[in-house]
Amino acid sequence: MPLNVLAVKSAKPKERAYKLADERGLYLLVSPAGGKLWRFKYRFGGKERLLALGAYPEVSLVEARDAREDARRLLSRSIDPSSAKREARHHAKHIAGDSFEAIAREYLEKRGALWSAKYTASVLLRLESDVFPTLGARPVSEVTAPDVLEVLRKIESRGAAEQARRAHQHIGKVMRYAVVTSRATRDVAADVKGALHPAAVRHYPALTDPEAIGGLLRTIGAYEGKSIYVRNALLLLAHTFVRPSELRQATWEEIDLEERLWVIPADRMKLRRPHLVPLTDRSAQIFTELKAIRGKSELVFPGYRSRDVPMDGASLRIALSGMGYGGIHVPHGFRAMASTRLHEQGFAIDVIEAQLAHALPGVRGIYNRAVHLKERTEMLKWWSGYLDDLTTSQPD
Known part of the structure; x- marks a missing residue:
């Protein structure tokens, strides 16, 4: 029964x-x-x-x-049903191993050796929040352009066009990694590019008019804030136009005043490549003044509360705002200032881009950290002299 x-x-x-x-x-x-x-x-x-x-x-x-x-x-x-069940289980395990999430995590693990831990964590968090819930369990070979667009539309729907653009970039990188590792046949994310809302272009406020630059430098030189480090950091940003984070985290081990060279290690650079910064007479003078008050800290710009921690990122921005330049010029703006004026003076684009530590056309894989070093040294020498002239010249 x-x-x-x-x-x-x-x-x-x-x-x-x-x-x-x-x-x-x-x-x-x-x-x-x-x-x-x-x-x-x-x-x-x-x-x-x-x-x-x-x-x-x-x-x-x-x-x-x-x-x-x-x-x-x-x-x-x-x-045989038992054999069919084993094969289905094996196939499911194989598919799980080739899921979008599995491939993405594999990709991040490999790229993490070249990226900073902070950046790797931020990319993973973005994927876990916005991408994996929709694409994570799907076999990477079965992900389609409409699937990708669905993810990006959800991000855009909350008014986050820039985050959608970044998510699109990360999805594309994962798909291309899947292609080269034979888990997918093509990058379907490339088909979606034209369907995204354009992200607002971010421009850092920066002064580029020579007279305004001179006024800014005189104001910085007269700055009597609570730290001599802030004044000198701003002056070095003007003379070297490195990124503020690269300057704030500088250590004395990187600075060679005899050779007039500052070697920023790869792990502190955006492109994860070491960067050489020639030191002019003026920038070397600033580093010398700082070394005289160094104490025991290994940092060129120690923080207020602890000399073992770099200066806080907000310090320079707050100082410029206190000088009356809030919304007019920010620490990162020294890069745009230099780039604009040097281009107008006719310096070679490749030399300017190399000093800005941007990726150069034609340079792939192995990167020559001393690329255009002689030309950059001459350019920075001219630039420091130009800034000093603007500082000492009085407006009409």
């Missing part, structure tokens, strides 16, 4: 395991511990075999019978 729901539900454990038969090879195995396991007994290749169909109540009587019928259909096609 076939089982019914009441018989399955009310089956009690005994001292030994026992079976409650349904029909067509299906039965319920009741263990001494009270477990209720569905089993399907069948013959294949002349041998008796068993197929596990799950446990009650997670798998109901109806579901167990459906699974049995699926197995019987396989048998009618001369396919």
